[in-house]
Amino acid sequence: MKKLTQEQLNGWLDSLAQEQTLIAPVNLEDKLLYREVSGSQGIAWGFEQTDMSPKTWLFPATEPILKIVQGETVAVEPVDAPAPKVVFGVRPCDARGALAIDALFLDKDPMDGQYARHREATTLIGLACPQMWESCFCTVLGGAPNSTEGLDILLTEVDGGYAIQAVSEKGKALAAGMPGDDEDLTLPEPVLKEGLPALRSTDEWKEKFGEQFWSRVSDRCLGCRACTFVCPTCRCFDVRDEVVKRRPGEQVFERLRAWDACTVSAYRRIAGGHNPRPTQHMRLRNRFYCKFMYYPEDFNALGCVGCGRCIDACPVGIDILEVVAAVDEMVT
């Protein structure tokens, strides 16, 4: 297996940043966010779990998807194709999160063109977790801290550098240009957590839909969007045509797509004001059922990869692992 030293990796990233947009975890006032960097220098080396997933680089928090020019006629113009980019330092759970988003946008017809262009333009370089962190639980969802699933390249920290595993064709092409030497390497086994609850089947979740537990767990829910925005698999969005320019005889609109969240009351409100999920407990329950029943059943994909970010981000201590454990207990 090929191994490169930290210096070699830094040099390679520095030159890569000259050719493509390089995205990596950076430390902004102690918050770890995936942002554009100009080289290895700005990267928050030694990070554990980031506060936001790299989701926004595949499925942007905000993005124009069409331009509409309304004059004497109406012209619809496509938006520019996304520039090639490399996201470095992707955790294995987040790569599985990208696969979950693919299930909606790519794996079923009609395919989402803009998402497909982002996916095509993006290379994911993973960094294996040496251990499971404080809030995460990827193993409950069938993942592993050193999983290669969904990544193009996976780097694993070893003595004196990083072992390179090129996973996809795209990854192999990029890895071919990486410096380093072939060595006889044994990859370290990540430290796993003990005593995590078991994820119940979608049928078992279905049985528990009417339990009072759901209203009790959501009593404290504020109805904000923190859990869904930090989530690497939540993929709901809002679309609106917004005026960007207005002059006599001509109006220019952008069709904007921005993240949305099922936890807020306006999400499901329809014309005329009716809301099919009128209470917070229905809304929060939906978030969990989407992850563990609807999405697996409808899209044959995971709705949760166990990154644990929503546990840390929830301002009122709503804990998805506690919910998984409670369902496990209710079934037993």
Place this chain on the structure above:
Amino acid sequence: MSTMEERIRDAAREYLEQEKVTCVIGYERSARGVVRPAFIYEADDVERLIWGEDCNLDLVTYLHNFKHPPGRGVPIPKVAVVVRPCDARALNLLLYEQQIQRENVKVIGLTCAGTTIRGEPRTACQFCSERVPVVYDVLIEADGEIDVPAVQDEYADVQEMDDWTPAERLSYWAREFDRCIRCYACRQACPGCYCYECVAEQVEPHWSSIALELPEKHFFHVMRAFHLAGRCVECDACEAVCPMDIPLSKLNRKLAKEVEALFGYRTGDDPETAPPLATFDPQEQLRM
């Protein structure tokens, strides 16, 4: 001598056993050790209630969830809520704004020596000399006297921002709001933010784009701060819940300072006095 925690539990047990309330809203600690709101419906569950310096949420916010009848012909539920002195001011604000009825709420007031956010003493507490809530039905007092800090300038923390040029202020807040993800946790945690439809989400008129970008984030926070001018009780719940650690108390306290200087008004002293920006008095003299 029982601890504050035990006395909170006793008060909660009594309210539930005597069926004076259907629910007690207090604090509990999750298995991970995180402080979070607790909703206690059974007297047997009162042992979950805790109190500690990291209890930094404003539980008065949750009274909005209990202000309407849950169904046709069903009365508005009666609940008890644990309040710190700042939260009690929020209660007065909501009483003035006719959001809640006093007879539907039992107030378990705590004397408070200040709370923390992410392990640090929170800003407003360092300038706060209020130890006893302005409104309560039962008062749970800390053992012994609580020191009141000798504060020279009640808004010393805002002075720095006052000294900045407009350009410096803009760049400071642009840097802070850059991290904002527009999750609205600050708004949702705020007892004073309860509009059925927030300006930030309104469709007609369409004040703000749905974009999660800096101009919209800036607009949202500045708009929210202005809507809370003279209404903010400085409970700092917004700052406590922010997943991006944005120092929102600085923004709110700047406006509190202005309101106090112009109108001599502090939010929530009593449930009768109108917040200055909620009234129009042609004779009003600003203290300029």
